[in-house]
Amino acid sequence: MSGTIVGLDFGHGVIRAAEIQDAGKARPTLVRYASLRVPATAVQRGEVIEPGTVSAALKQLWSRGRFKTKRVVLGMGNQRVLVRDLTVPNQPLNRIRESLPFQVQDLLPVPVADAILDYYPVSVVKADGGEMVNGLLVAAMKEAVLANVDAVSAAGLSPVEVDLIPFALSRAFLASADARGVVALVHIGAVTTSVVVANDGVPQFVRIMQNGGGDVDLALQSRLSIDAEQADRIKRGIGLAREQVPAEWAVAVEAIHASTGDLLGAVRNTLSYFLNSRPGLRIERVLVSGGGAQLGGLPNALADALRLPVGVPKSIEGLAIARTVDTEQLNDDPAGLPVAAGLALGSRA
Ligand SMILES: Nc1ncnc2c1ncn2[C@@H]1O[C@H](COP(=O)(O)OP(=O)(O)OP(=O)(O)O)[C@@H](O)[C@H]1O
Ligand SMILES: [Mg+2]
Numbered sequence: 001m002s003g004t005i006v007g008l009d010f011g012h013g014v015i016r017a018a019e020i021q022d023a024g025k026a027r028p029t030l031v032r033y034a035s036l037r038v039p040a041t042a043v044q045r046g047e048v049i050e051p052g053t054v055s056a057a058l059k060q061l062w063s064r065g066r067f068k069t070k071r072v073v074l075g076m077g078n079q080r081v082l083v084r085d086l087t088v089p090n091q092p093l094n095r096i097r098e099s100l101p102f103q104v105q106d107l108l109p110v111p112v113a114d115a116i117l118d119y120y121p122v123s124v125v126k127a128d129g130g131e132m133v134n135g136l137l138v139a140a141m142k143e144a145v146l147a148n149v150d151a152v153s154a155a156g157l158s159p160v161e162v163d164l165i166p167f168a169l170s171r172a173f174l175a176s177a178d179a180r181g182v183v184a185l186v187h188i189g190a191v192t193t194s195v196v197v198a199n200d201g202v203p204q205f206v207r208i209m210q211n212g213g214g215d216v217d218l219a220l221q222s223r224l225s226i227d228a229e230q231a232d233r234i235k236r237g238i239g240l241a242r243e244q245v246p247a248e249w250a251v252a253v254e255a256i257h258a259s260t261g262d263l264l265g266a267v268r269n270t271l272s273y274f275l276n277s278r279p280g281l282r283i284e285r286v287l288v289s290g291g292g293a294q295l296g297g298l299p300n301a302l303a304d305a306l307r308l309p310v311g312v313p314k315s316i317e318g319l320a321i322a323r324t325v326d327t328e329q330l331n332d333d334p335a336g337l338p339v340a341a342g343l344a345l346g347s348r349a
Pocket of ligand 2: 012
């Protein structure tokens, strides 16, 4: 189908929308982008909690951004979606997908009937009894997805697809020619961190962690008895600097380092777990993105923790930006585009 499509990202206290033209083609173009702040209570960890507030916000966002389509792709990427390795006999993909409900109950914390299941093949291997496929099982809790679909529909929009946020990110950052080889992407949000390892752009491993830049704010709030806004300001002001920070900020500095250390340790454990399951595989490079990666000194700290080269992607490779895009909106929240754009870029509808 021709026309444009909007990728919708429910962030922490913010909804972002990116309208893309020629999503499935060689040269996609961002034609419109807008974001809108919403109360943190309305959406929690990407899940709509207050449908009325969210659908009203979406209507406002559509008029602010002057989006020309109502077709949207929704993202999922919180603790209510599970991604696991799954090896199955090689068959056509639709057959594999059909067989999932009978194969995966043991892997799920909920009844199969309460989950939406999908499968992404990674590689085919020869085994004794024939060919097997290694791949990723994605299981999303129906209830969580439906809450978002309903809120979006109530705003008069048509959700045409739902996709995994880490896949959107890998499309945005790992599909380009300079992301050849085995590259890990660490996308640090406010309350979630996505880790994706891709080989020549094909995701091999995905984890969604319940950590993010917001943990630093919480640590500061409790250590200094301040509110969330003050904590966020102090965090951005100090970053991971130790030198040239006045002595009276020592407690803040320690709190920032301790909670960032926890986050980086969790990323390191996640990648070690993956590498242990794939002997012989080596991660060549790491890319770090998301608002949480803007903490001063974070890319270097991640490089130290992982002992790997760490880079920061500057833009979405291959995505043209049309003159119709409100650059003020884009610059206002520079970490905001990749999820929304990556969701739209994957659209097959
Ligand atoms: N300059 C900065 N220095 C330090 N931290 C920053 C900076 N800019 C943004 N952040 C932090 O980044 C986080 C927000 O990142 P991002 O916008 O990617 O998250 P989100 O998409 O809203 O949330 P999530 O993906 O977790 O649902 C917040 O914790 C914010 O404090
Ligand atoms: Mg996010």
